[in-house]
């Protein structure tokens with residue numbers, strides 16, 4: 001077994017990211033709201049757009065705390081945020097869905113989401129992704145670093161200094177790999193499976209615009225920030 005140890009610098013990098021991740025969480029708990037009662041498609045859509053809008057704001061704050069991010073070219077910073085916001089939203093939704101809940105609550109939550117007004121054809125890929133994230137039982141450090149890795153994806157549209165982003169992402173990948181070996185010693189290839197979820201995440205995110213515009217209701221209203229981030233309106 002390879003002797004894996006996290007260096008002092010890597011521990012500091014991890015701490016910075018996890019602290020930022022925990023500091024910047026969604027204010028209200030959307031899961032609690034959905035468990036409380038059944039909403040109409042219009043109310044669910046409004047809830048989603050409100051949650052997603054505040055999540056984007058939170059994502060910007062989190063991203064600014066990723067060591068090295070603010071030293072990137074300013075336009076590249078915007079390109080990375082715009083390019084990863086939808087994936088970050090689905091990743092966050094998956095993490096919320098996978099949280100340990102009293103027995104039966106997850107089933108109620110799934111039922112509420114299935115009936116929220118979203119078009120049927122996206123349920124299977126979305127819940128397959130949520131469940132594949134849940135099966136990994138990620139610790140919060142892994143969740144935080146995986147989100148940072150998603151944001152620091154060099155091949156987003158309009159990124160100019162590819163190399164600079166790759167260097168930042170590389171240092172996160174190195175830490176994540178060590179963390180996976182230390183946290184899941186019995187699960188070989190855990191790190192590879194974790195990264196494989198990012199491929200599933202990108203595929204799911206391709207559907208987001210259609211998922212939103214075909215929500216079972218008329219006149220879909222988006223906030224200006226969501227129009228910026230999502231390919232809608």
Ligand SMILES: O=C(NC1CCCCC1)[C@H]([C@@H]1CCCCO1)n1c(-c2ccc(Cl)cc2)nc2cc(F)c(Cl)cc21
Nearest residue numbers: 030031044047048051052055092093096097113116211
């Ligand atoms: O609000 C949501 N997610 C926020 C987004 C910001 C970060 C925190 C979680 C939505 C809900 C779905 C029901 C109707 C109200 O919206 N949601 C989505 C979802 C997201 C995008 C699309 Cl296009 C479709 C569904 N998946 C969820 C999984 C969950 F466990 C929970 Cl609690 C809610 C979830």
